[in-house]
Amino acid sequence: MATTENMSITPEAAEAAGDFYTYVEGVGNIPRDIYKHVKSDPLGDLPRYSIHIVTQHFLTFISFLILAATGLTLHFADLWWASFAISLFGGAETGRLIHRISAIVMVAASVYHLVTIIGGTISKSMRKRFDIKRTQIPLPKDLQDIIHDFRYFIGKEPYRPKMEKFMYKQKLHYLAILWGTFVLISAGSMLLFPEKMATILPNPVFFQDLARLLHADEAVMAITVVVFWHWSNVHLVPGRFPLQWSFITGRITREHQIEEHFLEYLNNLKEIPEEREYMKKILREKGLETY
Amino acid sequence: MRELKITSVTLPTFTLVLSLLMIFLTPDVYSADIGNCLLCHKYPGLSRVDEKGKLRLLYINEDIFNNSVHAKVKCEGCHLDIQKIPHDPAKKVDCLAECHIKEPSSEQKFSHKDIEKTVAMSVHSKYDKDGKEKKFSEDLPTCKECHDEPLYRPISFFKQVRAGISELSLSRCKSCHKKEDFIYKFYNHVTSRMHRTRNPLNIAESCSRCHDDLQIIKRHNLSAKAAFSYGETFHGKAARFMDERIPDCLDCHVKKGDASHLMLSKENPESAIHEKNKGKICASIDCHPSASPKLAKYGVHSEFSLDRSPAQYYFTVFFIILTGGTLLPLMGIILLDLIRKLFPNAMIRRRK
Numbered sequence: 001m002a003t004t005e006n007m008s009i010t011p012e013a014a015e016a017a018g019d020f021y022t023y024v025e026g027v028g029n030i031p032r033d034i035y036k037h038v039k040s041d042p043l044g045d046l047p048r049y050s051i052h053i054v055t056q057h058f059l060t061f062i063s064f065l066i067l068a069a070t071g072l073t074l075h076f077a078d079l080w081w082a083s084f085a086i087s088l089f090g091g092a093e094t095g096r097l098i099h100r101i102s103a104i105v106m107v108a109a110s111v112y113h114l115v116t117i118i119g120g121t122i123s124k125s126m127r128k129r130f131d132i133k134r135t136q137i138p139l140p141k142d143l144q145d146i147i148h149d150f151r152y153f154i155g156k157e158p159y160r161p162k163m164e165k166f167m168y169k170q171k172l173h174y175l176a177i178l179w180g181t182f183v184l185i186s187a188g189s190m191l192l193f194p195e196k197m198a199t200i201l202p203n204p205v206f207f208q209d210l211a212r213l214l215h216a217d218e219a220v221m222a223i224t225v226v227v228f229w230h231w232s233n234v235h236l237v238p239g240r241f242p243l244q245w246s247f248i249t250g251r252i253t254r255e256h257q258i259e260e261h262f263l264e265y266l267n268n269l270k271e272i273p274e275e276r277e278y279m280k281k282i283l284r285e286k287g288l289e290t291y
Numbered sequence: 292m293r294e295l296k297i298t299s300v301t302l303p304t305f306t307l308v309l310s311l312l313m314i315f316l317t318p319d320v321y322s323a324d325i326g327n328c329l330l331c332h333k334y335p336g337l338s339r340v341d342e343k344g345k346l347r348l349l350y351i352n353e354d355i356f357n358n359s360v361h362a363k364v365k366c367e368g369c370h371l372d373i374q375k376i377p378h379d380p381a382k383k384v385d386c387l388a389e390c391h392i393k394e395p396s397s398e399q400k401f402s403h404k405d406i407e408k409t410v411a412m413s414v415h416s417k418y419d420k421d422g423k424e425k426k427f428s429e430d431l432p433t434c435k436e437c438h439d440e441p442l443y444r445p446i447s448f449f450k451q452v453r454a455g456i457s458e459l460s461l462s463r464c465k466s467c468h469k470k471e472d473f474i475y476k477f478y479n480h481v482t483s484r485m486h487r488t489r490n491p492l493n494i495a496e497s498c499s500r501c502h503d504d505l506q507i508i509k510r511h512n513l514s515a516k517a518a519f520s521y522g523e524t525f526h527g528k529a530a531r532f533m534d535e536r537i538p539d540c541l542d543c544h545v546k547k548g549d550a551s552h553l554m555l556s557k558e559n560p561e562s563a564i565h566e567k568n569k570g571k572i573c574a575s576i577d578c579h580p581s582a583s584p585k586l587a588k589y590g591v592h593s594e595f596s597l598d599r600s601p602a603q604y605y606f607t608v609f610f611i612i613l614t615g616g617t618l619l620p621l622m623g624i625i626l627l628d629l630i631r632k633l634f635p636n637a638m639i640r641r642r643k
Contacts, residue, residue: 077528092532153627155634169624176617198585208589209603212524217610224614229621237625238632 022162022262024269027276028283032159035258038282044251046268046275048165052116054250059109061247063102068223070099075216103188110181134165134264138175142168162262173230180222187215328366328373329353359440360483363476364390386434403434409552410434414559427510430501437497441488443479456482491530491539495521498540514599520592536577543572543591 021029049057073085074095089095124130133139145168148161166174190197190211197211198204235243239256246252257265268275331337332351339347356362367373368390372382389402410416417428425431447457456478464474487494499518501507508516521527521540529537544554546563555562563572570584579586595603 074525074528077531078522083532086532092529092534093536095532150624150627153624153631155631169621172621194589195583195586198583198588204585205588205590206602209593209595209600210606212593213595213603213607213610217607217614221610221614221618224618225621228618229625232625237629 020159022266024266024279027269027279029288030279030283031288032162032262034279034282035255037286038254038258038278040253040255042253043245044249045254046252046257046265046272047250048246048252048257049250050116051250052112054247056109056113056116057247059105059112063105063109064222064226066102067099067106068219070095070102071216071219072223074099075219100192103185103192106181107185110185134267136166136171136174138168138171142171160259160262163260163264165261165264165267167260169233173225173233176225180218180225183214183218184222187211187218191215327376328370355442358442358479360443360480360488361440364392368392384435386438406434406550406552409550413552413554414556414562415552415554427507430507430510432501436500443483444486444488445479445482446486447482486535487539487541490533490535491526491537492533494539494541495527495530515592515594517592520594523593523595524591526591538572538578542575542578547575 020032022032023029069085070089073082073089074092076082077086086092086095089098121130121135133141141164145161145163148157149168151157152160187210190201190207194204194208197207201207234240244256252261254265257268269279329351332349333353335350337349339349341347361369369384369388370381371385371388372379387402387404387407389400392401393399394401411418415431417425417431419425444454445456446452446454447460449457449459456475461474461478464478465471468474489497495518502513502515502517503519505516507513517540518527522531526537530539541551541554544563545551546553546561546568555564557564557566559565560567562568569587570582573579573586574582574584593603594600595607597604
């Protein structure tokens with residue numbers, strides 16, 4: 001198996017290692033496992049999220065947590081802890097009010113997000129800098145990545161796939177959030193404006209029942225996904241624990257970028273001269289520079 | 292006056308207390324005045340094991356009794372058959388008996404007979420329209436099946452509406468009335484009636500013993516587990532949280548201005564829940580004043596079981612499968628990822 005330690009780096013060797021090296025103009029042959037040797041600031045080295053996205057994440061996760069706490073308490077009113085929890089929110093009436101206010105915050109954050117995403121896409125397209133590979137849109141490559149990653153997990157591949165800015169896990173999660181927010185907001189509005197909905201919908205009784213079920217079921221699902229999937233994947237796994245600071249700094253660590261978003265790292269090399277210098281220096285230190 | 296199950300603790304205690312009682316009871320006590328029931332019944336251990344093997348606590352807590360709506364009724368005003376002390380096993384109390392109290396506005400001996408008439412006009416009557424006894428009439432509630440001994444629930448309005456007696460209001464009564472007892476009793480008497488004696492959860496619980504009983508539901512062709520389904524909606528959830536502003540069973544099932552007991556079948560055009568009257572309940576001034584009759588279309592007794600609402604039921608199942616179906620594979624990936632992190636260099640290689 002090819003690793004940085006046991007390969008002396010002549011162009012022929014690079015050729016022979018195939019996928020292992022990626023040649024970058026002006027930097028050299030970058031071995032796939034270089035992330036094990038780079039320095040990383042836990043607060044993040046490379047840009048990933050704009051201040052808008054960071055703000056949206058903040059608004060969303062705070063309102064989400066409050067919605068989940070008040071919502072679960074109301075939904076599971078008959079469980080023993082619910083009456084304690086509801087006193088925290090100041091009773092059923094106030095609990096509902098808090099739930100609704102947080103809902104407004106979340107809707108606002110979602111609208112803000114749509115505006116940023118659509119606006120950003122338009123402005124990038126105008127400057128001819130839009131690149132579909134750097135978006136959350138699922139592409140056939142993601143399927144290949146899943147297969148590749150799966151093979152890696154069971155030990156049939158030596159390295160993770162080279163992935164874009166958003167890898168398949170994140171795309172799945174993003175889609176789930178889009179769908180979940182859509183369902184929760186529409187079902188929630190049906191519950192909030194029963195009269196309006198009775199005039200709009202063809203079979204209000206059925207839809208009201210449906211909304212009641214949907215809102216609760218979808219919320220429970222969203223909470224499970226956030227706890228067991230998002231938190232464990234993003235913040236709790238070894239290497240990321242206790243938190244991945246990207247959600248505050250908007251920056252990603254170098255190590256993480258190279259390991260999971262290698263192709264985006266190549267973009268970084270193109271766009272950030274200092275990063276090129278840094279990579280060159282590392283390659284030189286490891287005796288890996290190409291002549 | 293609840294029935295208690297015998298436990299290994301209560302039985303010995305009971306025997307002990309009873310024997311102590313026997314020792315201390317002098318002949319003097321035996322000849323006690325008939326009214327002085329608490330002489331014996333104030334002892335917390337006074338209890339007996341009945342024929343069914345259940346422990347019956349015969350202890351009367353004086354404080355609780357004195358705060359109950361019947362505080363002014365003497366014991367033998369209800370336990371009419373107890374004429375001498377020591378007494379024989381007592382008969383069941385009849386709520387409709389005339390007690391020794393006079394209703395002051397009419398000076399007539401007081402009884403709850405009028406309420407029985409109302410119950411007889413309601414859906415809970417044991418007899419149908421033609422006066423014939425209904426099938427399974429034993430399922431229909433008697434007074435004591437819906438009522439336990441209620442306590443006073445006074446409220447005060449002095450500055451703000453709040454539970455309990457306001458010292459400030461009491462002190463005002465004192466400027467004219469002299470007897471503390473009198474003031475206290477009538478303050479309780481009047482203010483307790485200015486809202487429900489029971490909170491919505493209590494009321495729902497008292498109906499649930501029959502209306503969540505699947506056999507009774509089946510026998511009487513009812514379609515909903517009424518108290519359970521109430522608990523599934525926000526009304527019932529808020530009731531769980533002791534909110535008293537939400538509607539309880541009677542707010543919807545008794546027409547405004549009718550007596551509390553006049554609950555009628557939804558088929559009865561006079562009933563509050565009849566198709567054409569429903570809208571008015573929702574639009575009540577305390578609830579959804581601007582509601583149109585459309586709001587009343589929504590199910591207040593929604594229950595998402597397979598036989599009642601298959602579409603909703605399958606929908607829930609679909610969602611559970613969807614949750615499990617997305618979450619489990621994703622969790623699988625995380626697990627694999629973790630394991631792989633523990634063995635970063637492990638490789639399955641084909642030997643060359």
